[in-house]
Amino acid sequence: MPNAGLSAIRGWVESNAQRLLDELFSLIRIPSISTLPEHKDDVARAAAFTADALRNAGMENVEIIPTDRHPLVYADWLHAPGKPTVLCYGHYDVQPPDPLELWETPPFEPTIRNGNIYARGAVDDKGQMYMHIKAVEALRALNGGTLPLNVKFLIEGEEEIGGASISKFVPANKERLRADVALVSDTSLYADGIPTLCIGLRGLVYMEIEAQGPARDLHSGLYGGAAPNAVFGLVELLAKAKDADGVIQIPGFYDAVQAPAAAEIESWNSLPFNEAEYLAAEVGSTAITGEPGRSVFEKTWARPTLEVHGIGGGFTGAGSKTVIPAKALAKVSVRLVPNQDPESIVAAIKQWVADNSPKGVQTEVRVLGASPGLLVNPDHPAIAVAAEVFAESLGRKTVFVRGGGSIPIVGEFAQQLGIPTVLMGFGLPDDGLHSPNEKYKLANYYQGISTIAHFLSRYGE
Amino acid sequence: MPNAGLSAIRGWVESNAQRLLDELFSLIRIPSISTLPEHKDDVARAAAFTADALRNAGMENVEIIPTDRHPLVYADWLHAPGKPTVLCYGHYDVQPPDPLELWETPPFEPTIRNGNIYARGAVDDKGQMYMHIKAVEALRALNGGTLPLNVKFLIEGEEEIGGASISKFVPANKERLRADVALVSDTSLYADGIPTLCIGLRGLVYMEIEAQGPARDLHSGLYGGAAPNAVFGLVELLAKAKDADGVIQIPGFYDAVQAPAAAEIESWNSLPFNEAEYLAAEVGSTAITGEPGRSVFEKTWARPTLEVHGIGGGFTGAGSKTVIPAKALAKVSVRLVPNQDPESIVAAIKQWVADNSPKGVQTEVRVLGASPGLLVNPDHPAIAVAAEVFAESLGRKTVFVRGGGSIPIVGEFAQQLGIPTVLMGFGLPDDGLHSPNEKYKLANYYQGISTIAHFLSRYGE
Numbered sequence: 075m076p077n078a079g080l081s082a083i084r085g086w087v088e089s090n091a092q093r094l095l096d097e098l099f100s101l102i103r104i105p106s107i108s109t110l111p112e113h114k115d116d117v118a119r120a121a122a123f124t125a126d127a128l129r130n131a132g133m134e135n136v137e138i139i140p141t142d143r144h145p146l147v148y149a150d151w152l153h154a155p156g157k158p159t160v161l162c163y164g165h166y167d168v169q170p171p172d173p174l175e176l177w178e179t180p181p182f183e184p185t186i187r188n189g190n191i192y193a194r195g196a197v198d199d200k201g202q203m204y205m206h207i208k209a210v211e212a213l214r215a216l217n218g219g220t221l222p223l224n225v226k227f228l229i230e231g232e233e234e235i236g237g238a239s240i241s242k243f244v245p246a247n248k249e250r251l252r253a254d255v256a257l258v259s260d261t262s263l264y265a266d267g268i269p270t271l272c273i274g275l276r277g278l279v280y281m282e283i284e285a286q287g288p289a290r291d292l293h294s295g296l297y298g299g300a301a302p303n304a305v306f307g308l309v310e311l312l313a314k315a316k317d318a319d320g321v322i323q324i325p326g327f328y329d330a331v332q333a334p335a336a337a338e339i340e341s342w343n344s345l346p347f348n349e350a351e352y353l354a355a356e357v358g359s360t361a362i363t364g365e366p367g368r369s370v371f372e373k374t375w376a377r378p379t380l381e382v383h384g385i386g387g388g389f390t391g392a393g394s395k396t397v398i399p400a401k402a403l404a405k406v407s408v409r410l411v412p413n414q415d416p417e418s419i420v421a422a423i424k425q426w427v428a429d430n431s432p433k434g435v436q437t438e439v440r441v442l443g444a445s446p447g448l449l450v451n452p453d454h455p456a457i458a459v460a461a462e463v464f465a466e467s468l469g470r471k472t473v474f475v476r477g478g479g480s481i482p483i484v485g486e487f488a489q490q491l492g493i494p495t496v497l498m499g500f501g502l503p504d505d506g507l508h509s510p511n512e513k514y515k516l517a518n519y520y521q522g523i524s525t526i527a528h529f530l531s532r533y534g535e
Numbered sequence: 536m537p538n539a540g541l542s543a544i545r546g547w548v549e550s551n552a553q554r555l556l557d558e559l560f561s562l563i564r565i566p567s568i569s570t571l572p573e574h575k576d577d578v579a580r581a582a583a584f585t586a587d588a589l590r591n592a593g594m595e596n597v598e599i600i601p602t603d604r605h606p607l608v609y610a611d612w613l614h615a616p617g618k619p620t621v622l623c624y625g626h627y628d629v630q631p632p633d634p635l636e637l638w639e640t641p642p643f644e645p646t647i648r649n650g651n652i653y654a655r656g657a658v659d660d661k662g663q664m665y666m667h668i669k670a671v672e673a674l675r676a677l678n679g680g681t682l683p684l685n686v687k688f689l690i691e692g693e694e695e696i697g698g699a700s701i702s703k704f705v706p707a708n709k710e711r712l713r714a715d716v717a718l719v720s721d722t723s724l725y726a727d728g729i730p731t732l733c734i735g736l737r738g739l740v741y742m743e744i745e746a747q748g749p750a751r752d753l754h755s756g757l758y759g760g761a762a763p764n765a766v767f768g769l770v771e772l773l774a775k776a777k778d779a780d781g782v783i784q785i786p787g788f789y790d791a792v793q794a795p796a797a798a799e800i801e802s803w804n805s806l807p808f809n810e811a812e813y814l815a816a817e818v819g820s821t822a823i824t825g826e827p828g829r830s831v832f833e834k835t836w837a838r839p840t841l842e843v844h845g846i847g848g849g850f851t852g853a854g855s856k857t858v859i860p861a862k863a864l865a866k867v868s869v870r871l872v873p874n875q876d877p878e879s880i881v882a883a884i885k886q887w888v889a890d891n892s893p894k895g896v897q898t899e900v901r902v903l904g905a906s907p908g909l910l911v912n913p914d915h916p917a918i919a920v921a922a923e924v925f926a927e928s929l930g931r932k933t934v935f936v937r938g939g940g941s942i943p944i945v946g947e948f949a950q951q952l953g954i955p956t957v958l959m960g961f962g963l964p965d966d967g968l969h970s971p972n973e974k975y976k977l978a979n980y981y982q983g984i985s986t987i988a989h990f991l992s993r994y995g996e
């Protein structure tokens with residue numbers, strides 16, 4: 075039986091449209107908030123719902139795998155010998171909906187307005203995860219109960235709380251998870267209608283830097299001028315991390331950084347981008363900052379950064395208190411680009427902190443997490459097929475972008491399973507992930523099912 | 536009738552010792568905590584007690600003066616025409632006693648242990664204020680009901696909460712308060728047995744500096760590298776305020792600073808001081824910091840400083856949050872030395888902040904208070920007499936020191952009444968003001984009464 079083409083797939087989606095929506099709504103109505111213990115049963119219900127959906131789609135070996143916290147859901151269909159295997163990943167857990175009063179309609183009562191589904195989890199990631207399941211269902215329905223390639227599903231319930239269980243599971247189940255490529259739909263289109271493949275992600279080293287000055291808070295009248303100040307010491311240290319242009323001053327920090335390929339830069343230059351609008355509407359400040367002579371795309375996608383996420387120490391209440399603070403703490407991270415080794419960077423930072431801590435101030439660096447940046451070769455067969463299919467589906471050339479943030483599971487797949495990930499998401503930049511009134515454009519939900527089914531079909535040829 | 540000499544005064548103190556202690560204990564037992572509304576009546580009781588004590592000491596025109604919050608107590612004795620007038624200042628209010636569990640005996644139940652009175656207010660300032668009243672009582676008793684000079688008393692009940700009422704009262708009652716010199720006993724001896732006159736105090740400008748980066752907190756993965764960071768902007772700004780040696784970099788900041796007189800430096804060099812012990816026991820750090828080539832005395836008494844008392848902004852909770860903070864706040868003060876004008880310094884700081892705020896970061900400076908530094912001429916007749924009397928009383932040469940902190944009322948007396956202040960205190964550096972187990976050495980209470988009576992006597996000659 076020949077593979078179903080895009081138009082056949084679209085026909086199937088159209089004739090099942092209401093059911094595809096009703097099912098997604100049922101999943102969204104389960105408040106599977108992974109961070110709140112009182113929703114533990116809801117998270118389990120969402121896992122069961124997902125497992126049932128996989129069974130109904132014809133997947134085999136469906137298993138709800140218990141973990142230390144929330145279960146993983148595994149399933150596969152492996153009856154296409156000689157064909158590639160795709161590992162589909164998604165998550166069925168969601169962020170808390172607070173602040174509730176800002177929602178126009180209740181977060182777990184999905185509502186259609188202006189062509190969008192409004193609900194917590196609509197786009198992140200229930201709506202996008204569910205597209206994968208419905209895509210294989212569509213293909214099986216159109217191909218007489220078979221699939222043009224092998225698929226495995228691994229869906230987690232802890233993505234919004236750090237993904238501890240899946241990051242233990244993956245290295246312990248390499249054979250079971252063996253695949254040629256992973257497929258993740260947890261990203262956005264660059265803009266509505268522009269087929270977008272994310273082929274690079276920044277890594278992240280997250281640290282706490284603590285400074286200790288005097289043994290206890292001192293009276294600044296009595297000791298000011300002679301005693302070290304923990305807050306000022308930390309301020310002095312941190313300020314040395316970058317020059318006035320934002321260039322990081324830590325020795326060796328940029329050594330492994332590679333310039334993006336000319337084709338990538340060219341692709342970025344083709345993207346619609348209005349710097350004045352970006353500054354006013356998104357950043358909301360008086361100036362775009364950072365390394366001179368580099369575009370916003372390069373700065374946020376292809377350059378490593380150092381940010382202070384928070385700082386605290388001494389007296390910050392109302393009024394005046396004249397204390398020389400004993401302690402101060404900063405939360406600091408560096409975003410890493412591909413080829414920068416997190417361990418070497420951590421070592422360079424620790425050395426730099428030791429070398430630059432002001433007199434009388436003891437400092438300590440505590441690393442809370444470290445993951446590398448990633449870059450997928452756009453010439454990889456799966457990426458090439460995805461780009462082609464995406465372009466065919468949306469009717470314009472696929473753009474290759476990078477993401478400035480981290481998706482840790484993509485790193486796990488690369489390191490543990492040795493496979494690249496196709497990051498094919500159908501969200502939009504203004505979908506409001508983690509915010510009140512999260513939305514997912516309904517048309518993109520349907521288009522996502524068709525496009526992914528078409529991708530699996532073509533990749534299996 | 537000739538003035539009573541030191542030995543006669545000491546005899547009077549000795550024969551009245553128990554009563555002098557009992558009376559002070561009665562005053563201490565009143566929990567006159569000015570900051571706590573539930574103790575408002577106690578504060579009023581302490582004012583009444585003080586007024587009664589003044590009456591019993593033979594003072595006239597005793598008045599409890601209502602204010603917006605806690606009353607002032609005024610009294611005078613003005614029957615020595617042609618003789619100088621001394622304005623005695625003190626305060627009858629105290630700090631809260633918390634944490635209560637650290638007190639060995641209840642804070643408002645004065646107890647003698649190891650020759651010390653342990654109680655809240657023992658030294659700050661009930662014990663020291665009461666010395667003034669008992670000194671005039673002694674002199675009147677010894678001089679047949681007269682005094683060798685004119686005295687006025689002004690005692691407040693808001694010193695521990697900022698002294699708002701007295702700072703309104705003084706400029707509005709200049710004639711009533713006219714005097715040649717003020718006498719304040721709210722300071723300490725440099726060390727036990729060393730007669731110490733404080734002749735200089737630093738002023739204080741207290742500010743909040745607020746920084747605004749993006750309009751709201753941004754995701755550092757999406758915007759890191761291109762968006763301004765309020766915390767880092769504030770860090771960058773503050774770090775520029777001093778060089779690595781602690782020398783303040785604000786243009787014009789040191790212009791009006793005068794070097795201490797050679798005699799003052801010589802006096803400081805004669806003080807017992809162990810830098811290693813100071814570092815270990817008082818500062819509790821690895822290094823004494825601040826301007827190179829200057830002694831700790833010069834740094835803390837005669838040099839202006841800039842301190843960051845606290846800083847806050849962004850995320851400082853447990854774990855990781857990758858936010859680019861929109862706002863950050865620092866509490867900053869400068870300590871001023873005599874001859875530096877607070878208004879000019881504020882203007883210089885504001886200009887410097889405007890000139891040095893990083894790109895994309897808006898800053899605002901809010902001044903919460905500003906007072907100048909003060910220096911009393913040690914050759915002033917009252918100071919000269921005080922030094923002589925103090926030396927005679929304690930049996931060794933009087934040292935002239937300065938205080939690194941501020942005593943705002945001393946500034947009011949200088950600015951509003953045009954008079955210097957004799958800062959003659961009998962506390963000890965380890966008395967634990969504002970702390971649990973505050974104490975006052977009993978012998979110093981009696982010695983204070985004698986010394987102050989002797990000072991009034993000799994200054995009246």
